[in-house]
Amino acid sequence: MHEWAIAEGVVEALLERGRREGARRITRFTLRLGEIQGVEEELLRFALGELSRGTPLEGAEIRVEREKGRVGCRNCGLEWSPEGEREEALHFLPDLLPLFLRCPRCGSVDLEIRGGRGVWVSSLELER
Amino acid sequence: MGELAGAGEIDPREAAARRRLSEIGTVLPVVSSKGGVGKSLLSTVLALLLSRRGYRTGLLDLDFHSPSVHLILGERGKPREDRGLLPAEVRGLKFLSVIHFSGERPLLLRKEGISSSLLELLSTTRWGALDYLVIDMPPGSGDELLELLRLAREAEFLVVSTPSRLCRESVERMVRGLREAGARVAGVVENFSSSPSAWKGVRLLGRIGYDPELEGAVGRVERLLQTSFARDAEGVLEEYLRG
Numbered sequence: 001m002h003e004w005a006i007a008e009g010v011v012e013a014l015l016e017r018g019r020r021e022g023a024r025r026i027t028r029f030t031l032r033l034g035e036i037q038g039v040e041e042e043l044l045r046f047a048l049g050e051l052s053r054g055t056p057l058e059g060a061e062i063r064v065e066r067e068k069g070r071v072g073c074r075n076c077g078l079e080w081s082p083e084g085e086r087e088e089a090l091h092f093l094p095d096l097l098p099l100f101l102r103c104p105r106c107g108s109v110d111l112e113i114r115g116g117r118g119v120w121v122s123s124l125e126l127e128r
Numbered sequence: 129m130g131e132l133a134g135a136g137e138i139d140p141r142e143a144a145a146r147r148r149l150s151e152i153g154t155v156l157p158v159v160s161s162k163g164g165v166g167k168s169l170l171s172t173v174l175a176l177l178l179s180r181r182g183y184r185t186g187l188l189d190l191d192f193h194s195p196s197v198h199l200i201l202g203e204r205g206k207p208r209e210d211r212g213l214l215p216a217e218v219r220g221l222k223f224l225s226v227i228h229f230s231g232e233r234p235l236l237l238r239k240e241g242i243s244s245s246l247l248e249l250l251s252t253t254r255w256g257a258l259d260y261l262v263i264d265m266p267p268g269s270g271d272e273l274l275e276l277l278r279l280a281r282e283a284e285f286l287v288v289s290t291p292s293r294l295c296r297e298s299v300e301r302m303v304r305g306l307r308e309a310g311a312r313v314a315g316v317v318e319n320f321s322s323s324p325s326a327w328k329g330v331r332l333l334g335r336i337g338y339d340p341e342l343e344g345a346v347g348r349v350e351r352l353l354q355t356s357f358a359r360d361a362e363g364v365l366e367e368y369l370r371g
Contacts, residue, residue: 005252006140006252012144012147014138014140092229095244095245096237096241099236099237112240118139
């Protein structure tokens with residue numbers, strides 16, 4: 001249930017932003033879930049619902065956008081979306097993905113994540 | 129219809145990391161401008177000594193390129209997942225390292241991945257109630273140090289040096305940098321110390337002499353705590369706790 005810790009971060013970040021903006025309520029927000037981390041949407045939604053109770057976030061509509069994992073090779077420039085079994089370690093530290101890969105074209109280990117890493121709040125709507 | 133707030137995306141890990149660090153009694157990063165000065169050994173021994181004094185102590189190895197605390201402890205344990213990441217429990221310490229996730233793979237990582245992993249660990253690890261979190265930091269004043277300065281404003285930095293002029297000059301510069309960044313510097317520890325040397329403008333917490341027995345005690349905690357290194361580190365700890 002790593003999703004719980006991620007949800008705690010999302011709730012804290014949203015409430016902090018809401019306070020800063022002088023919001024009475026946060027009515028809707030969008031989460032971008034990177035596929036590398038393998039976050040389970042249902043678990044995350046459940047945790048967000050539980051943690052939002054009694055806060056200006058309670059009842060907010062949650063939109064989820066999924067972002068495919070993209071890795072780039074700094075040696076030959078190839079960009080691709082890794083497929084296949086996900087290592088458990090990446091659930092906790094998605095940035096370690098390059099350790100588990102080689103460039104399928106040139107074999108380089110000098111790789112960078114170009115998309116789909118973790119969880120981001122990409123928009124929110126509020127009432128003042 | 130609501131109003132769209134703010135500009136740009138929010139990384140939810142920032143707020144979580146700050147809150148989790150603020151719940152820890154004292155965050156004690158062990159740093160140095162140079163490598164090979166004994167940060168990992170000192171971090172580990174200080175954490176073990178704090179734990180033996182009854183303090184609830186965590187030990188976090190943030191040296192992403194070259195983690196070694198697990199070697200000094202002689203075991204790494206296994207973190208668990210329960211509403212976040214629960215650190216491993218090793219020798220009375222709560223312990224976490226990149227080694228728990230990388231296994232034996234070579235750690236070819238760019239700085240973006242390291243900064244992000246650091247933030248990930250700090251935002252999702254449930255240390256529980258801790259009196260001290262000792263952090264073994266990588267050498268230098270790079271991204272890991274800057275991230276920690278940003279996220280752990282109350283941290284007390286313990287700076288390790290050797291008597292060599294090559295090290296002292298850059299350590300003094302580091303101490304100035306930490307202070308300019310608004311950080312608290314607990315003091316300097318001089319390792320491989322052979323004769324008293326003066327430190328100006330920074331508190332000397334203690335000297336640790338060269339200990340030829342130390343290498344043989346790596347991975348054997350009971351023996352490690354019998355070394356002269358550990359006895360000198362005990363003196364450092366007493367001086368630090370005196371405040």
